[in-house]
Amino acid sequence: MKKRSLMCLILALSLLVCACAAPVEEGEERDSNYLYVYNYGTYIDPDVIDMFEEETGLTVVYDVFDTNEEMYPVISSGSVKYDVVCASEYTVEKLWKNGYLSEINLDNVPNFKYVNDICRQFAEQFDPGNKYSVPYNWGTVGILYNSRMIEEGEITKWSDLWKEEYFDEIMMMDSLRDIYVAPLCMLGYSINTTSEAEMREATDLLIKQKELVYSYKTDAIRDFLLNESAAIGQIYSGEALYCQEDDEDMVYVVPEEGSNIWFDCWVIPKNAQSQKNAELWIDFMLRPEIGFMTYEYVGYSTPNSATEEMIKEEYPEEIDNQALFPDQELVDNCEIFHFLGADVDRMYNNFWKELKAY
Amino acid sequence: MNKRSFTAPYIIWIIGGTLIPLAMMFYYGLTDESGTWTLQNILAIFEPGNLRALWKSLLYSAACTVVCLLLSYPIALILRNVKRAKGVIVFIFLLPMWVNFLLRTMAWQVLLEKGGVINGILSWIGLPKARLINTPGAIIMGMVYDFLPFMLLPINNVLSKVPNSLTEAAYDLGASKAQVITKVLLPLSVPGIVSGITMVFVPALTTFVISNMLGGGKILLIGNIIEQEFTVGDNWNLGAGLSIVMMIFILVSMAFIAKFDKKGEGLA
Known part of the structure; x- marks a missing residue:
């Protein structure tokens, strides 16, 4: 009895599949x-x-x-x-x-x-x-600032994001690899470093900066800059163009120390x-x-x-x-991200967690 | 159809919604990526970053619980004596709960933002702007706002069930107002207080949305750590392991309720 109903079911199902x-x-x-x-x-x-x-x-x-x-x-x-x-x-x-x-x-x-x-x-x-x-x-990763709040030309490099006068005005990216571009370039290291010591130094720099940071965001950074909740932020070049369209006083720079393309x-x-x-x-x-x-x-x-x-x-x-x-020489100064392997990923992640939990 | 078959939906629900996810959580939590059994995901709670997040979570949710208790108890005492329109007052407290809590938390973002409503008012009356959002205070504020009804309701339930004859007898025997509260009402409302405390403390302890939205990504609670292990960190084993640790806290709270609220009065 049971077997027969199973057969029926299979038959019905295969009919259904054909029909579909x-x-x-x-x-x-x-x-x-x-x-x-x-x-x-x-x-x-x-x-x-x-x-x-x-x-x-x-x-x-x-x-x-x-x-x-x-x-x-x-x-x-x-x-x-x-x-x-x-x-x-x-x-x-x-x-x-x-x-x-x-x-x-x-x-x-x-x-x-x-x-x-x-x-x-x-x-x-x-x-x-x-x-x-x-x-x-x-595109590239760079810095966008509001020239009504910060004088034009004041910002040329990553280390400007560590200046205490910009307390509570700085936005940094809430994205693991992107945020480390800033300290690693400042220190002159590759943004694809696999060295724990170099990442330690970079993390310490970011921890030092944390008190000055208004908030860590990803896509929302542009909105915070546009509504003047913050004066200066790490940003993708495309987002910067979007901001400039809305507000001509927004200035984009690719930092001197190099950056990510x-x-x-x-x-x-x-x-x-x-x-x-x-x-x-x-x-x-x-x-x-x-x-x-x-x-x-x-x-x-x-x-x-x-x-x-x-x-x-x-x-x-x-x-x-x-x-x-961007000029070819600017592009040559930039570096792309590489996939660094699961172990290095984990190391990055642990450092990032340390920064965020600090 | 016998009566037992009516339980089928419930049993399916429990198996699919509770038992299978729990089993998977324990499997992930107790294995590493290659599938071998290990305790390292549980012991990871003792790593400095995780421990710090856990400590912050305990601290903030404790603060939130205390504030909720201090706000709720006097209100519940007042409600006890309100004769008319009591339903309306309780209703007003419940009203915000009809709005999705994400929306309510977003509303706080708008209020607390640097260019937000509160700072707008401050600068309008000539005061300097204050750093409100992205601080521990903002997170605790958000927690209190979201979880206050969970404290008020159980206390109100228990207190309004205390017969008036008891307090009248106490007054007859010469007790002062303060004595009635501390010697009669407070001891009788312990079950409500305890279940209120757990119903506020546990969700506050594990929240990650409130800290995300009002902390600006600067303050990481244990809930955020777990969330990040599943999303950004791509380490489900560690995330599940830390979730198991959080379950221990929840079980302790439940044991706490069971001890003080034997009849389940506060949960009514």
């Missing part, structure tokens, strides 16, 4: 009608998503995260299957070295031809040949449901006009050489803006 599978075969060759995108918060023009949906007929399911550190466990645990994810270069490196990424077939991404030289040059350091990643935005890239996780849809998305994002929309909305430097020309044409006053088109 049928319409897919009839339509276009497509693994899924959905595209699951995992991106930073406020990092895309919503119109771009609508345009993509309209053109491809796919439904985009869009989720956001705040930091790479928050996104990584979601991808590595495989608990949610995303088709395409936006990751910073050091996380790209960590993801592909640990085998969580699928290779991107660049034949399906013809617009890759637009990717500019700086992006290709630095890609060699974290993803040789762009096998696993395609750049989306890039970063690349946010699209990657395809190994457990993606549809590699094809993901590649459609990546190619779409590399179209010059979509790159321009992204620039207008997000305001970061674009990896797209055709988009660069469009920006220079549309906004000739931005050509000299170091936050947007």
Whole structure:
């Protein structure tokens, strides 16, 4: 009796599966009608998503995260299957070295031809040949200050963020690797140091600074600077451009001691449901006009050489803006983040915890 | 259908919502990344950073509990004597609880911010701006605001059940007002006080949202440490291990309730 009902159940289930599978075969060759995108918060023009949906007929399911550190466990645990994810270069490196990424077939991404030289040059350091990643935005980490509250030209280097006159006016990033850029560059160490002694020194510097800091935030820093809750803050170049648009008195500097240059890239996780849809998305994002929309909305430097020309044409006053088109010598002074291995990650994390708990 | 089958939803709920997560927490907490058994995640509580966060949590939640108690007890005493509109007064205290507590905490952010409402008023009347947010005081303030009803309700429950004849008898026998409070009402309200204390202390001890929002990322409580181990630190084993340590505190509090509030009066 029991056996028979089990058989019935199996039969019913397999019928159901066939029924569900049928319409897919009839339509276009497509693994899924959905595209699951995992991106930073406020990092895309919503119109771009609508345009993509309209053109491809796919439904985009869009989720956001705040930091790479928050996104990584979601991808590595495989608990949610995303088709395409936006990751910073050091996380790209960590993801592909640990085998969580699928290779991107660049034949399906013809617009890759637009990717500019700086992006290709630095890609060699974290993803040789762009096998696993395609750049989306890039920029530097620097300091933004309000020239109504601090005289213009006063701020040129990281160590200015340790001046006591700026008590309660300083915002620092609440993001592990980013916040350590400041003390490590000040000390003249690599931002990819694996030395515990160097990290000790850097942590001590940050602990010393903590009393002066107003708060540690990530995306919110720009809002605090704009509403004058703080006068000076560590910031991504793109966020700085956003602030300058709202308030012309905001001044961005890339500190003399050097800084971090970063690349946010699209990657395809190994457990993606549809590699094809993901590649459609990546190619779409590399179209010059979509790159321009992204620039207008997000305001970061674009990896797209055709988009660069469009920006220079549309906004000739931005050509000299170091936050947007930094000089080659400035870029050469910068360093990208590398994936440093689980043990070093843990060491960083322990130091960071010590700083935060202090 | 026998009666027992009605318990099925409850049993499924308990298994899925309590037993399985607990078992997973203990598994993660007692193993390392390779899956071998270890106690190091539990002992990690003694690392300086974690210990400091635990100490801060204990300190802040103790302060919050004391403030809640000092605010609630007099109110409960007053409520006991209110004849009319008592329901309305209790209702007013409960009203804020209908708003999601994240929103209420965000409201405090707006009030305490450097360019916020309170500082706006201060500078309007010509006083210098004060550093309000991102301080221990702001966090304790937020905790008190969020958890006050959990202290008031059990005390109010117990106190309003004390028959008037008892206090009248005490007055008849010559007791002063103060004596009635300290010798009659206070001893009788101990169960309510104890359950109020635990219901405030335990959630305050483990909060991480309030400290995140009102501490500006500068003040790390043990709840933040655990949260960060799961998110930023990507070390679920350590996070689970520290959660087990926190469970010990919660179990101690429950034992505390069981000792003083045998009939469960305060929880009614």
